[in-house]
Amino acid sequence: MELIQGKFIGHERGFGFVKISDDEPDIFIAKSNKKDAMNGDIVEVKIIDENSGNSREGAIVQVVERNTRQEPLKKVGILDLLFQMTIHLEQIFLYQNLILEKQKIIKKL
Secondary structure: OOEEEEEEEEOOOOOEEEEOOOOOOOEEEOHHHOOOOOOOOEEEEEEEEEEEOOEEEEEEEEEEEOOOOOOOOOOOOHHHHHHHHHHHHHHHHHHHHHHHHHHHHHHHO
16 A cells, blocks of 8 residues: 655535645545644545546545644634634544543453
8 A cells, every 4th residue: 555645634514635846736634534634734544536526535544643733823813713613623522532432441451
């Protein structure tokens, strides 16, 4: 399985694209295949469908490097802010659920 490295460009609806280079077409990433990648992260992707619409479709295997650079602020409406907060809360709940599942497993042992 060949892994491809690139920059994840997230969309407000949850899906995104991985940009490899200016010469190659971006790889579409469905919301269900983005794992915990966030906009601007460097990720490794495996191709799951070579002929998905206008581009290839992939699944993120892992985040290689987090985007820690602060983006310049832009004017956004209240709905944009609420949406971003929802995304961050969703990620917090995912981590909490992972911790709870690990605790349950440890208790069983």
